[in-house]
Amino acid sequence: MLRIVNGRVHDPSHGVGGEVRDIYIQDGRIVSGEGLDPAQARDMETLDAAGCAVLPGGVDIHSHIAGAKVNSGRIMCPEDHYGHVRAATDVTRPGCGLIVPSTYETGYLYSQLGYTTVFEAAVPPIEARHAHEELMDIPMLDTGCFAVMGNNYLVMKVLNDPDPVRRRERLRGLVPWLLRASRAFAVKVVNPGGVEDWKWNAGAADLDTPTPPFGVTPRQIVTGLAEAVDSLGLPHPMHLHCNHLGDPGNVETTLATMETLSGHRTHFTHLQYHAYGRTKKGGFTSGAARLAEYLDAHPEFTCDVGQIVFGNTLTMTSDAPMEFKLHKMRGAKWGNCDIEMEGGSGLVPVRYAPKVLVNAIQWAVGLELLLLIKNPWQVFLTTDHPNAGPFTAYPEIIRLLMDADYRRSWLEKLHPRVRRRTVLFDLDREYDLDEIAVITRAGTARRLGLSSKGHLGAGADADVAVYPILSDKAAMFSRPRFVLKQGELVVRDGQIVAERTGRTLCVAPEGYRQLPEDLAETFAGCYTVKLANYMVEDEYLRRPEVVPCG
Amino acid sequence: MGEARNRADLIIYWGCNPVETHMRHLSRYSSLAKGLYTPEGRKGRKVVAIDIRPTPTTKGADLFLQVKPGNTFEIASVLRALLRGERLEEEAVAAVAGVPLASWREVAEAIKACRYGVLFFGLGVTQCRGSDINVEQVGLLIQDANVHTRFYGLAMRGHGNVNGSNQVMTWLTGYPMSVNFSHGFAQFNPGEFSVLPMLARGEPDAALIVATDPGAHLPADAVRHLRSIPTVAIDPHKNQTTPWATVVIPVAPSGVAAAGTFYRMDNVPLRVRKLIESPYPSDEEVLAAMKERIDHALRA
Numbered sequence: 001m002l003r004i005v006n007g008r009v010h011d012p013s014h015g016v017g018g019e020v021r022d023i024y025i026q027d028g029r030i031v032s033g034e035g036l037d038p039a040q041a042r043d044m045e046t047l048d049a050a051g052c053a054v055l056p057g058g059v060d061i062h063s064h065i066a067g068a069k070v071n072s073g074r075i076m077c078p079e080d081h082y083g084h085v086r087a088a089t090d091v092t093r094p095g096c097g098l099i100v101p102s103t104y105e106t107g108y109l110y111s112q113l114g115y116t117t118v119f120e121a122a123v124p125p126i127e128a129r130h131a132h133e134e135l136m137d138i139p140m141l142d143t144g145c146f147a148v149m150g151n152n153y154l155v156m157k158v159l160n161d162p163d164p165v166r167r168r169e170r171l172r173g174l175v176p177w178l179l180r181a182s183r184a185f186a187v188k189v190v191n192p193g194g195v196e197d198w199k200w201n202a203g204a205a206d207l208d209t210p211t212p213p214f215g216v217t218p219r220q221i222v223t224g225l226a227e228a229v230d231s232l233g234l235p236h237p238m239h240l241h242c243n244h245l246g247d248p249g250n251v252e253t254t255l256a257t258m259e260t261l262s263g264h265r266t267h268f269t270h271l272q273y274h275a276y277g278r279t280k281k282g283g284f285t286s287g288a289a290r291l292a293e294y295l296d297a298h299p300e301f302t303c304d305v306g307q308i309v310f311g312n313t314l315t316m317t318s319d320a321p322m323e324f325k326l327h328k329m330r331g332a333k334w335g336n337c338d339i340e341m342e343g344g345s346g347l348v349p350v351r352y353a354p355k356v357l358v359n360a361i362q363w364a365v366g367l368e369l370l371l372l373i374k375n376p377w378q379v380f381l382t383t384d385h386p387n388a389g390p391f392t393a394y395p396e397i398i399r400l401l402m403d404a405d406y407r408r409s410w411l412e413k414l415h416p417r418v419r420r421r422t423v424l425f426d427l428d429r430e431y432d433l434d435e436i437a438v439i440t441r442a443g444t445a446r447r448l449g450l451s452s453k454g455h456l457g458a459g460a461d462a463d464v465a466v467y468p469i470l471s472d473k474a475a476m477f478s479r480p481r482f483v484l485k486q487g488e489l490v491v492r493d494g495q496i497v498a499e500r501t502g503r504t505l506c507v508a509p510e511g512y513r514q515l516p517e518d519l520a521e522t523f524a525g526c527y528t529v530k531l532a533n534y535m536v537e538d539e540y541l542r543r544p545e546v547v548p549c550g
Numbered sequence: 551m552g553e554a555r556n557r558a559d560l561i562i563y564w565g566c567n568p569v570e571t572h573m574r575h576l577s578r579y580s581s582l583a584k585g586l587y588t589p590e591g592r593k594g595r596k597v598v599a600i601d602i603r604p605t606p607t608t609k610g611a612d613l614f615l616q617v618k619p620g621n622t623f624e625i626a627s628v629l630r631a632l633l634r635g636e637r638l639e640e641e642a643v644a645a646v647a648g649v650p651l652a653s654w655r656e657v658a659e660a661i662k663a664c665r666y667g668v669l670f671f672g673l674g675v676t677q678c679r680g681s682d683i684n685v686e687q688v689g690l691l692i693q694d695a696n697v698h699t700r701f702y703g704l705a706m707r708g709h710g711n712v713n714g715s716n717q718v719m720t721w722l723t724g725y726p727m728s729v730n731f732s733h734g735f736a737q738f739n740p741g742e743f744s745v746l747p748m749l750a751r752g753e754p755d756a757a758l759i760v761a762t763d764p765g766a767h768l769p770a771d772a773v774r775h776l777r778s779i780p781t782v783a784i785d786p787h788k789n790q791t792t793p794w795a796t797v798v799i800p801v802a803p804s805g806v807a808a809a810g811t812f813y814r815m816d817n818v819p820l821r822v823r824k825l826i827e828s829p830y831p832s833d834e835e836v837l838a839a840m841k842e843r844i845d846h847a848l849r850a
Contacts, residue, residue, distance in 0.1 A: 066721075068817050074720045078738055081724040087734040094735040096724045102736075103721045126552075129819040133811060134721045153586075199557065199666070201700045213587075324696060334693060337817065338702060340552020341586075526586045528552040528579060529818065537821055539809070 001026045007049025010437045013455035017434045025462040028486040032458040049466045052481050055437050056454050057116025057463030061444040062269050062304050063385040065106050066120045067131035069316045069345040073100040076335050076347055077314055092496050099314050099386045103137040108496050111140035114465030114480040117453055120145040122318045124342040128182035132540035144505035146239050147182040148318050150189030150221055151196045151343040154519055159224045160214035171228045176511025183506050183536045186236035187229050190318040191243055192218040195343045198321035205243050207256050218243055219260055226264035232509040233550035235449020237265035242274045245322050249278030251287030258294055270306025270384040272366035284361045286422040292372035302447050304382040307366035307397050309389020312351050320344030341527055360414040364422035370401055371427045376438040395477035401431040402473045462487035503543040551816045556585035560664035562598045565674020566706040569606035596660055621647035622675050626687035632658035633694045662698045672706040707815035714813040749775045759783045765790030784833050799836055802828035
């Protein structure tokens with residue numbers, strides 16, 4: 001047994017808000033200290049957390065850390081790796097990179113921030129084997145991945161069925177089959193219909209633009225998949241990247257999507273990129289207030305922000321047409337992959353600069369969402385790593401949320417017109433440690449349906465992060481005193497002291513065990529891979545853990 | 551390659567000869583394949599070939615441009631200029647790589663007119679003088695083509711699963727090849743840390759050779775240095791390296807007597823299976839055992 005003593009515990013799931021409590025750990029789980037013989041407690045291994053905040057380990061709901069596009073990003077950006085190098089030590093392997101770190105480095109860097117669980121946000125089923133090979137090589141973290149389905153040919157074929165009962169039934173069979181094929185944890189939808197449209201060189205998709213070849217609309221795709229996810233009781237709701245990412249005025253599309261999905265549990269990802277109003281001349285303004293108001297009235301919805309971090313980064317997404325547009329706009333290098341039958345992906349390096357008005361507005365919009373949405377259980381901290389910036393910026397963003405004076409000090413560094421286009425600098429709200437615990441672990445774990453993560457109650461996984469309480473919150477969250485993974489001390493004073501292998505989280509809802517004949521025939525005729533070679537084998541899962549469906 | 555099969559109405563083979571080097575490529579993925587939106591197969595596609603000599607691949611093309619060797623950069627540049635609508639003076643640019651401008655116009659017009667075009671390029675593009683700037687210019691050509699239509703480029707990789715080693719090396723070190731660990735972390739510098747310059751400098755004093763055949767593929771000087779140092783070759787087959795390697799460890803061939811992952815040249819990962827028993831261990835087992843012994847020796 002092991003105990004963490006004298007620390008101020010922030011466990012919002014149990015309403016514990018900074019009281020000094022001791023945490024007891026046995027066999028990788030939190031256990032109750034009640035009834036323990038004091039002598040026995042004194043003899044056990046003890047970590048002194050005096051002057052520290054004790055939080056559950058961080059849970060990242062949306063990040064790009066493994067798989068084909070991430071690895072292509074590494075190849076594309078050697079310039080990112082040169083300046084960020086970790087030499088081999090007795091406990092760590094060498095690694096490099098900050099924007100797209102190598103796999104081991106990704107695990108170490110997350111762990112050094114107190115994170116213990118991270119989800120890879122976009123994996124096309126045909127490339128899932130690759131994502132799992134990389135996840136197996138990311139230590140320190142429990143991981144899982146989301147399977148992209150919003151431009152999948154088989155999904156659209158089923159959605160095209162005019163008989164609503166049969167359509168629902170077949171989608172309820174197909175979605176679990178795709179999740180099983182890719183050993184994924186959740187259903188991801190990226191620019192529904194829009195990626196397929198671009199394969200036909202057609203323009204950007206609106207909610208009611210018919211998608212070739214069937215004419216199914218993005219509205220039909222999102223409602224169909226949201227219904228299927230709901231009826232299957234998947235632990236995590238549909239994880240949606242809306243249409244028109246990055247366009248001025250796209251808040252209208254986002255609101256229309258929300259109206260369509262109202263009543264269905266939905267997670268709107270990197271909402272910052274979908275929260276722009278438009279000036280008369282076509283410029284950007286903030287649309288965050290309208291989205292915040294909508295979320296306040298719709299508890300079935302959650303979002304993560306995708307907060308902009310100023311500096312260089314690499315955008316990578318399954319939203320291939322958006323990347324091509326960005327490439328043309330910036331003249332930057334561009335990578336693209338059209339993924340057979342299932343979607344696409346693209347890569348473009350960018351630099352977000354505070355004096356560039358659009359970037360300044362994007363930066364403000366993310367913070368506005370975090371500050372305007374009243375319930376912290378509905379909005380989560382992400383940078384859509386590495387799209388809006390690297391996850392290593394989380395401590396800096398936490399400081400911006402917890403310290404209004406610091407936030408205001410940024411105004412002079414930004415393009416002067418940001419004041420007129422956003423409301424950020426009229427907001428005085430400051431997050432407290434409990435709210436930070438919600439948006440970085442308790443809330444994300446609950447929304448992912450992980451009952452043993454994001455809290456410190458008896459039975460929880462003993463994933464714990466202990467931070468020294470400092471007035472500079474960026475310093476506080478960038479160097480944890482202790483991090484425990486499954487009850488083992490892995491980080492001490494910000495340094496990795498042991499390497500641990502995490503688990504792969506997946507789901508096993510009831511659905512097609514085999515594709516029905518017509519879909520199998522389509523598969524055989526159109527994929528270049530045989531059906532028998534498509535499903536990811538058990539060999540690609542590292543310590544798999546099936547999270548039950550509700 | 552799936553979308554090439556399903557969608558491409560224009561296919562360009564440039565500096566490659568898949569009919570002889572990638573035998574199933576044409577029927578499964580490119581010009582001869584029938585796919586989702588290409589039910590007519592070859593009939594529904596226009597095929598262009600660019601090469602320095604006629605090959606079985608160029609014979610099957612609708613349009614063959616026989617070019618002078620060493621002109622990849624010039625060819626990509628003239629096609630880019632035409633796609634971008636730059637004014638070219640016929641007198642100044644009467645021919646590029648020995649092919650009249652009119653033929654290049656025909657290729658550029660075919661690119662503009664297609665619905666979904668794919669360029670497959672091979673060693674003829676990547677291995678001529680000034681290699682990386684050629685490939686960069688070809689990449690920019692593909693970008694320019696996408697302003698007009700959807701257009702795709704794919705390198706015709708040789709050898710089984712060479713992409714797999716690039717992928718694994720990249721996620722472990724950040725770099726696909728030419729990685730040097732001598733300082734305790736990964737350093738990347740092709741031209742300095744790639745095999746030939748290392749051997750030319752006579753730097754390596756021992757070599758572990760896994761699933762490749764330097765005796766057959768490297769220049770004589772490089773092989774001479776390899777033969778002068780201790781070498782361990784891990785390979786399922788007898789080849790031009792195994793006769794002189796200091797130690798040869800025979801292994802079970804992947805996909806026949808050992809399972810594993812192959813990365814197709816378009817990055818699709820495939821599981822290969824073990825079909826028969828072999829008296830030999832897999833290369834993975836051999837490397838793991840070697841690593842364990844090295845770790846043990848380091849601890850001692």
